[in-house]
Amino acid sequence: MVWDWIPRNLGMIGGLLGEHVVLALLPVLIGLVLAVPIGWAAAGNRALRGVLVPAASVLYTIPSLALFIVLPAIIGTRILDPLNVVVALTIYTVALLVRSVADALGAVPSMVVAAATAMGYRPGRRFVSVELPLAVPVLVAGLRVAAVSNISLVSVGALIGVGGLGQLFTDGYQRNFPLEILTGIVMVLLLALVVDGLLVLIGRVSTPWTRVGANA
Amino acid sequence: MIEFRGVTKRFPDGTVAVDGLDLTVDAGKVTVFVGPSGCGKTTSLRMINRMIAPTEGTVTVDGRDVMSGDAAELRRGIGYVIQQAGLFPHKTIRDNIATVPLLLGWSRRKARARADELMEVVGLAPEMASRYPAQLSGGQQQRVGVARALAADPPVLLMDEPFSAVDPVVRESLQEELLRLQGELGKTIVFVTHDIDEAVKLGDKVAVFRTGGVLAQYDEPGVLLDRPADGFVDGFVGRDRGYRKLGFLSDELPLVELPTVGVGDPAPEGWSLVVDPDGRPLGWVQGGGSVEEAAVVPGGSLYEVGSGSLRSALDAALSSPSGRGVAVDGDGRVAGALSADDVLRALAASRADEAA
Numbered sequence: 001m002v003w004d005w006i007p008r009n010l011g012m013i014g015g016l017l018g019e020h021v022v023l024a025l026l027p028v029l030i031g032l033v034l035a036v037p038i039g040w041a042a043a044g045n046r047a048l049r050g051v052l053v054p055a056a057s058v059l060y061t062i063p064s065l066a067l068f069i070v071l072p073a074i075i076g077t078r079i080l081d082p083l084n085v086v087v088a089l090t091i092y093t094v095a096l097l098v099r100s101v102a103d104a105l106g107a108v109p110s111m112v113v114a115a116a117t118a119m120g121y122r123p124g125r126r127f128v129s130v131e132l133p134l135a136v137p138v139l140v141a142g143l144r145v146a147a148v149s150n151i152s153l154v155s156v157g158a159l160i161g162v163g164g165l166g167q168l169f170t171d172g173y174q175r176n177f178p179l180e181i182l183t184g185i186v187m188v189l190l191l192a193l194v195v196d197g198l199l200v201l202i203g204r205v206s207t208p209w210t211r212v213g214a215n216a
Numbered sequence: 217m218i219e220f221r222g223v224t225k226r227f228p229d230g231t232v233a234v235d236g237l238d239l240t241v242d243a244g245k246v247t248v249f250v251g252p253s254g255c256g257k258t259t260s261l262r263m264i265n266r267m268i269a270p271t272e273g274t275v276t277v278d279g280r281d282v283m284s285g286d287a288a289e290l291r292r293g294i295g296y297v298i299q300q301a302g303l304f305p306h307k308t309i310r311d312n313i314a315t316v317p318l319l320l321g322w323s324r325r326k327a328r329a330r331a332d333e334l335m336e337v338v339g340l341a342p343e344m345a346s347r348y349p350a351q352l353s354g355g356q357q358q359r360v361g362v363a364r365a366l367a368a369d370p371p372v373l374l375m376d377e378p379f380s381a382v383d384p385v386v387r388e389s390l391q392e393e394l395l396r397l398q399g400e401l402g403k404t405i406v407f408v409t410h411d412i413d414e415a416v417k418l419g420d421k422v423a424v425f426r427t428g429g430v431l432a433q434y435d436e437p438g439v440l441l442d443r444p445a446d447g448f449v450d451g452f453v454g455r456d457r458g459y460r461k462l463g464f465l466s467d468e469l470p471l472v473e474l475p476t477v478g479v480g481d482p483a484p485e486g487w488s489l490v491v492d493p494d495g496r497p498l499g500w501v502q503g504g505g506s507v508e509e510a511a512v513v514p515g516g517s518l519y520e521v522g523s524g525s526l527r528s529a530l531d532a533a534l535s536s537p538s539g540r541g542v543a544v545d546g547d548g549r550v551a552g553a554l555s556a557d558d559v560l561r562a563l564a565a566s567r568a569d570e571a572a
């Protein structure tokens with residue numbers, strides 16, 4: 001029975017899933033931390049925005065496989081190092097989120113920011129307690145795109161030997177074993193759906209004010 | 217006390233928003249900045265809490281140049297209310313009001329208790345504390361804006377067209393309430409508006425600005441209406457200023473006795489004022505016979521003896537169906553009647569007094 005393959009390899013599949021999650025989501029976290037200050041700088045300065053946002057878009061157009069292969073030469077890692085995937089996906093995440101952050105912060109009503117300043121907020125605290133929370137809805141939309149896109153891009157890493165669930169594709173292809181490929185596809189899809197759902201949930205829980213109707 | 221000394225604001229694009237402003241805002245009083253759009257009212261106001269830095273001259277609050285020291289520190293000591301409230305949409309009403317206390321380092325508990333206290337002061341129901349601004353009406357949001365500005369009990373309050381986005385009825389009640397609050401709190405208030413009616417109603421003193429950021433006249437409202445400094449002020453103060461001036465006169469008016477009837481009593485011919493058993497006016501009836509409740513015509517506005525202005529006296533006479541204005545005492549009981557002629561005679565007498 002071919003289906004037996006799945007229960008017999010649960011441990012292996014679980015391990016690959018864990019690797020996939022780390023390879024895809026660690027870059028989302030690091031990317032977010034990097035993109036917030038860059039996006040903030042872009043939102044606050046027109047000239048800077050004119051440089052940063054297009055530059056980020058260009059980064060996003062670099063093919064992932066090419067990036068996985070040239071990175072070792074640039075940052076001095078070994079070709080099979082998982083760090084290559086993490087760095088590459090972090091670059092994509094930053095590229096995606098810089099625009100989201102800049103747009104989100106730009107959309108915070110200037111009157112609200114002015115009111116915060118007039119109350120006596122200093123810029124740092126104002127950013128954390130007024131501008132950032134108001135940017136969350138747009139930010140979450142950007143994070144969803146980044147997370148799902150990373151989950152699918154990790155699989156490409158299988159071609160250089162670090163690809164989480166993507167290794168089920170390469171292995172299944174080499175052994176001409178469709179069930180393994182199918183398992184990989186289903187797992188990647190499920191993972192993307194679950195992560196996306198979680199992000200939506202986090203977004204909802206952290207923005208209760210967006211769901212109150214006027215005069216409800 | 218707030219002082220502008222030779223203050224000029226020139227924006228980088230060359231716009232001169234405020235030009236050589238010299239003005240002293242009295243402590244504990246309401247000072248209104250009024251003038252046409254773009255005349256530099258907001259710019260002047262924002263130089264007080266250093267949201268805008270003057271190009272020339274100095275602004276001092278209690279003798280200290282606002283440009284010295286820390287800006288955030290300064291702002292925490294100056295309440296600020298803006299048009300459409302500028303509330304934080306992501307914070308509850310309670311947290312909005314607690315903003316400055318929290319910035320000043322109060323404990324969360326104390327700041328929230330203070331917020332609840334202020335909600336009562338500005339007339340907001342306690343159950344609104346946990347709502348978000350989008351769940352409040354425009355008028356309620358303005359109350360929150362005022363409460364937020366008052367939270368840390370700052371001696372100075374800056375208000376930039378705070379009531380311009382609400383309908384006239386709500387605006388009137390917010391104005392009344394501000395005057396009541398000010399009677400209790402005695403803050404130094406600088407209030408910006410482009411509505412001359414609002415200016416003369418709220419201001420202890422009114423500063424009229426003309427386009428180009430030049431102060432045209434700075435006087436008490438009565439003086440402003442009586443003796444506009446020039447054609448610009450005259451034009452801005454408007455055509456009704458003679459009538460509005462009546463709002464600042466409260467000379468004693470001679471009252472004539474006004475016979476009243478109760479519901480069910482026989483009424484004489486002509487108009488009769490119907491009162492309730494306590495002597496408070498209910499309305500008018502016309503013609504003889506027994507007074508039927510259904511036949512009572514609503515009366516006009518009432519003139520309160522002692523506190524009413526000549527404007528309210530004239531309005532009482534003009535709005536009464538019988539042509540006789542109803543004067544009431546402090547408890548709302550009928551005190552007598554007055555006519556429009558009485559008001560005009562009182563006005564003439566007050567003019568003669570002034571001239572003498």
Ligand SMILES: Nc1ncnc2c1ncn2[C@@H]1O[C@H](COP(=O)(O)OP(=O)(O)OP(=O)(O)O)[C@@H](O)[C@H]1O
Pocket residue numbers: 227228229231232233251252253254255256257258259260410
């Ligand atoms: N940041 C700025 N840069 C350039 N010009 C400005 C700036 N802010 C205001 N101005 C100009 O300065 C002048 C005064 O503006 P201000 O906002 O003080 O007017 P205002 O009296 O409050 O008007 P309104 O009644 O419309 O609110 C206007 O001509 C305005 O266009």
Ligand SMILES: [Mg+2]
Pocket residue numbers: 257258259376
């Ligand atoms: Mg203005």
